[in-house]
Amino acid sequence: MGRWPSFPPQACWLCFFLLLAGPALAGAAEYRLVSDTLLRGFETNVGGDEDLVLPLYQYLQADVGTPGEPPLTFHLYGWGRVELAGSDHFERTFAGGDDTAGELLYGYLEYVSPEVPLTARLGRQYVFEGVARESIDGLRLDAGLSPWFSLCAYGGWPVGLDATDGRSGDSIYGGRFTHHRRGLYEVGLSYKNVDNDSRQAEELLGLDFSLLLPAGISFFGYSTYNLESSGWAEDYYELRLAFDRLQLRPFFQRFDYDDYFATGANTGRPFRFLAGTGETVNVFGTDLLWLQSEVWEWGLKAKHYDYDERDNTAQFLSALLTWSAEEGRSQAGGELGWMNGDSAENEYLLSRLFVYWDLPQTPLLDFATADLVYVWYDETIHGDDDSFFLTLGGGTRLLQDRLELKVAADYSSDPYFDDDLRGWLLATYVFSR
Amino acid sequence: MANRSLPLMPIVLLALLLLAACATMQGVWRAPAQHPEELGPGRPTCTECHPARDEQLPYERFDHSTFFMDNHTVAAHQGEQVCRMCHATSFCNDCHATRVELKPSDRHKTETYRRMPHRGDYLTRHRIDGRIDPMSCFRCHGNPKTSRSCAPCHP
Known part of the structure; x- marks a missing residue:
């Protein structure tokens, strides 16, 4: 007697949804399918054995129904x-x-009520709300309770933990309650609890705010409290100042490793050791952006890291210049960055040049691209003190832009790969009604 | 750490309360499901057509200037409805996903105009960035599933 095939949970979810929503979606006037077929090719050399690697990736995105009209829509990506x-x-x-x-x-x-400010999502989805940056299998409700208050609540199973001793006893729930006066301020209080195998894996409380002050000044921030370890994990505050074409964004961040990285099952193994170090890092810096014209943008980025336990500092400085064509998508630019740690092993100089060029009049090629990244390390790594990376690519659009073919080739020479060549081919097809 | 089970009852009660509350609500503003007009190519600058702020939205906050990719966290967490007008979640999933194998710049190799993390030889550079700023690694590689790409070298 043959065995029944075992279906992954996601397949069961899909069958359930399609049965549930089939009749409603059948009448949907619109659907859109985006298929990305991507082939990469490269060689590896481990222990003297050369291997050709040819991974073929297939991405599929499906959207059935126009968002908000009719109220029930279905969305899928994998x-x-x-x-x-x-x-x-x-x-x-x-x-x-x-x-x-x-x-x-x-x-x-997704159900979007046509009459009241309510959105409901059922199934596998991402939740970006307050302290939540989670993929869940479950239900999420988002409602405007009045012109001054909103509430988002979610509950279900955490997808990130499904490989950790199965899903039995796993759960996630939380939400964000917001008080706002649109155009002036918003204050949010958020909560998230994650259980793994019936044991608590993470419990966070968050406070976030935005304040729109006169004269183009804005003040944003959030703080996250780890209820499991009883300590503030992270604080972040930024000010945005705009003076005509000049924008300044000074910011301050503070991380407490013991509370930020935590030790529960929802923290990946490589980071758990950091939770026991007692380290606190203060990061402050600024971005400066000068929009010289619609064509030219100049940017400066500065970051200073101050470590309490290690008793040292690090700085990152970067300058950027971007040119954008007035018409079309053509862009070119460059960046020069410097990471300056306290020791030579933590120092590098980074440079990057990129081009994306529209070629509307050229047969066979609608655009061409190039990206060059060169990094110089102050201390050698595996005997090398630099990395060179260059990618050249191009693409064409066919069938009234429904089919896009892109091709690229990489060359790199760095501490891990000598004279490495890689190929990349992508076919994107959009089918819609 | 206490033993727990999925608190279905509070979730169902909360859902019902929400539905009841919403049933009475009319005239509460919400962002349109889609941007009313198709946007042109390139990075959108909202304030080219909208005022910097109005009674509903601080449009200036969503201008996709050079540093928007670096600094979109707070705007996205407080204004996901605005992001949704133009981006399906698949756009976010290039970086924020439980399991993807390709780094964003390998997934979208020819989109050289986008600021993406890990461009070029990041395998070498991550040794330094990881020592100086492990907090930024943790945001995307923090849970057991997303850290599988770290595990062969960092067991």
Whole structure:
């Protein structure tokens, strides 16, 4: 007797939604499918054995129904990958990796009430609300309670923990309550609780605000309190000042490693050791942007890191220049950055030049691109003190822009790869009604 | 750490309360589901057409200037409705996802005009960035699933 095939949870979710929403969605006037088929090619050399790696990726995005009209819509996005050359590259590169992989990133039904300010989402979805940056399988409700108050609430299962001893006993719930006077200020109080295998994995409380002051001045910020470790994990405050074409953004951040990285199951293993270091980092700096014209933008970025426990500092300084064509998408620019740690092993100089050029009159090629990144390290890494990376690409649009073909080739020479060549081919097809 | 189970009852009660509250609400502003007009190519600057601020939205906050990619966190967390007018969540998922294998600049190789993390040889550079600013690594690689790309070298 043969075995029943075992369906992944995401497939069960999809079947459930489609059964539930089928009749309503069948009448939907519009749908849009975006298919990205991406082939990469490169060689690896581990222990003297050269391997060709040819991963083929398929991304699929589906949107059924126009958002908000009719009120019920369905949205899906996911990817799958198969290694065509049979190498063991992915087994070595990712923990638990295999020659095939895939993930449903979201798949949910959305209901937007035409009469009242209520939005409901059911299924796999991302929640970006206050202290939440989570993928959940569950329900999310977002409602305007009055002109001055809003509430978002969500609950379900955390997707990030489904590989940690299964989903039994896993749960996530939380929300964000907001008081606002639109055009003047907003204050939000948010909460998130994550359980893994019936044990608490994370519990956070957050406060965020935005304040729009006269004369183009804005003040934003948030603070996150870790209820599990009883300490402030992170504070962030930024001021935005605009003087005609000049924009200034001074900011301050503070992190407490013990409370920020935490030790619960929702923290990835590489970061857990940081939670025991007792480190506190104060980061302050500013961005300065000068919009010289619609064509030229100049930018400066400065960041200063001050570590209490390590008792040292680091700085990052960067200058940027961007040129954008008045018509079309053509852009070019460059960046020069300097990371200056207290020791030579933490210093590098970064430079980047990029071009994206529209070629509307050229047969076979609608645009051409180039990206060059050169980094110089103050202390050698595996015997090298620099990295050189260059990618050249181009693309064409066919079938009234429904099909886009893009091709690119990379060359890099760096401490990990000598004279490395990589190929990249992407076909994007948009099908809609 | 206390044992817990999924608190379905409070969630259902909250949902019902919300529905009841909303059933009475009329005239509360909300962002349109889609931007009313199709935007042209390139990075959008909201204030080219809108005032810097009005009674509903601080449009200046969503101008996609050079540093917008670096600094969009607070704007996105407080104004997800605004992001949604132009971006499907798939756009965010290039960076913010439970499991993706390709770094954003490998997923969108020819979009050289976009500021993306990890451009060029980041394998080498991450040794330094990771020592100086592990907080920024943690935002995207922080949970057990997203840290699988770190695990072979950082078990």
